[in-house]
Amino acid sequence: xxxxxxxxxxxxxxxxxxxxxxxxxxxxxxxxxxxxxxxxxxxxxxxxxxxxxxxxxxxxxxxxxxxxxxxxxxxxxxxxxxxxxxxxxxxxxxxxxxxxxxxxxxxxxxxxxxxxxxxxxxxxxxxxxxxxxxxxxxxxxxxxxxxxxxxxxxxxxxxxxxxxxxxxxxxxxxxxxxxxxxxxxxxxxxxxxxxxxxxxxxxxxxxxxxxxxxxxxxxxxxxxxxxxxxxxxxxxxxxxxxxxxxxxxxxxxxxxxxxxxxxxxxxxxx
Ligand SMILES: [Zn+2]
Numbered sequence: 001x002x003x004x005x006x007x008x009x010x011x012x013x014x015x016x017x018x019x020x021x022x023x024x025x026x027x028x029x030x031x032x033x034x035x036x037x038x039x040x041x042x043x044x045x046x047x048x049x050x051x052x053x054x055x056x057x058x059x060x061x062x063x064x065x066x067x068x069x070x071x072x073x074x075x076x077x078x079x080x081x082x083x084x085x086x087x088x089x090x091x092x093x094x095x096x097x098x099x100x101x102x103x104x105x106x107x108x109x110x111x112x113x114x115x116x117x118x119x120x121x122x123x124x125x126x127x128x129x130x131x132x133x134x135x136x137x138x139x140x141x142x143x144x145x146x147x148x149x150x151x152x153x154x155x156x157x158x159x160x161x162x163x164x165x166x167x168x169x170x171x172x173x174x175x176x177x178x179x180x181x182x183x184x185x186x187x188x189x190x191x192x193x194x195x196x197x198x199x200x201x202x203x204x205x206x207x208x209x210x211x212x213x214x215x216x217x218x219x220x221x222x223x224x225x226x227x228x229x230x231x232x233x234x235x236x237x238x239x240x241x242x243x244x245x246x247x248x249x250x251x252x253x254x255x256x257x258x259x260x261x262x263x264x265x266x267x268x269x270x
Contacts, residue, residue, distance in 0.1 A: 002074050004136070004167030005210035006221050006229065007055050010080060013224025014060075014104070015053040017082055021099035022049045023064070028115075030094035033108065035071070035116040037126055042095055042117055045070065050099065057132045057166030061123065069120045072106070073128070077220045078113030081105050085226025109220070132166040136203050139165065144203075145196035148188050155191060155199075156184035157258040168203065171216055171238045174263045176203040178237045183269040184262045185255070209234070237263040 002010070026045040028034055034042070048064035055061065060080070062070040072080065081087070086105045095115060097104045106115065118126060133147070147165065151158045158164055159173040168176070177184050179202035182195060191199075215221060215229035218239060223229060236246050241254040245265040255262050 001058070001076050001169055001219070002078075002215070002221050003058060003169035003172055004055070005172070005207055005213075005231065006215035006223075007058050007060060007074070007167075008211050009215045009229065010074075010224045011053045011055045011060055014080060014082065017102055017224070018050050018099055018104065019052060020050065021101055023047065023097055023099055025098040026096070028095045030111065032111055033094045033106075033113055033115055035073075035114040035128075037116045037118055039119065039122075040068075040117040042070075042097075042115070044068070044117060045097060056129055056135070057162055058169070059129065063120060067120045068117065069123055070115065070117045071123075071126060071129070072115045073113055074108070075110070075112035075114065077110045078106065078108040079220065079222055080224065081107065081222070081226050082224065085222075131163055133162060133164045134166065136165055136167060136200070136207060139200065141197035141200040142193075144200040145193045148191070148196050148199075149193070151188040153188055154184060154257055155182060155186050155188045156260075156262055158188040159203075160258070160260065167207075170260050170262075171218070171235070172203070172206055172210065174238045175210075175236060176206045178264060178269060179206055181269055183266075184257055184264050237265065239263065 023045045026042045028042040048066050048068050052063045060072045082102050082104050092107045092109050093105055094108055095106045156173055159168050180199040210231045213230040214223055216231040217228035218232050237252050240252040242251050248267045250267045252263055253266055
């Protein structure tokens with residue numbers, strides 16, 4: 001699933017091409033991906049100008065003129081593609097938007113992704129956005145430690161909880177815990193404030209490094225230009241089961257924690 005760095009990369013890529021363009025036509029092909037938030041149809045975007053694209057957690061938000069916003073969550077296999085990167089085979093095409101110069105197409109093999117069009121000034125009331133915790137970049141180390149300390153679950157599981165902090169998924173939770181030398185199974189509430197503050201610094205460092213490397217392509221993720229990211233080449237523990245820890249050389253372990261595969265070094269992470 002695309003996580004914060006992947007969604008941020010897609011938002012920036014698409015914004016660099018589409019900002020300032022007017023919608024000529026917008027069409028929803030597959031009704032199942034329309035999120036029912038009780039507002040407008042995709043076709044109502046016609047005539048609106050795209051002002052900007054932002055990200056909140058793992059959601060892309062397209063800001064249009066006329067108090068209109070479109071929220072898109074790619075879930076497992078969603079892809080937003082433009083220009084020559086769109087596919088000749090339209091089997092998995094579920095909606096498209098024709099702009100003045102470019103066409104944006106949404107493909108999704110598993111159809112778990114969601115899209116909806118709502119009033120810009122209702123964004124904060126949207127059910128999915130409303131539940132999201134703060135962005136990691138918006139938190140101070142102190143505030144992050146306070147939020148985490150209240151939780152009586154494994155630290156890895158707490159990091160995946162979008163209501164505590166938005167945007168982290170399996171890859172960056174594992175990588176951040178490795179960077180902070182914290183074992184994923186430790187109870188969140190039992191970890192010292194100093195170590196949690198270090199963890200926040202590690203999260204920011206890992207996320208920024210991943211954004212600068214255009215995200216991680218281990219599944220279906222492609223950036224806005226249809227290209228793979230680079231961060232899969234820089235991962236230290238995620239997906240490295242049995243390979244040597246880059247710090248100590250011992251094999252990386254894999255366990256299942258809260259239903260998610262979890263990778264760590266039993267020597268370096270305590
Ligand atoms: Zn190690």
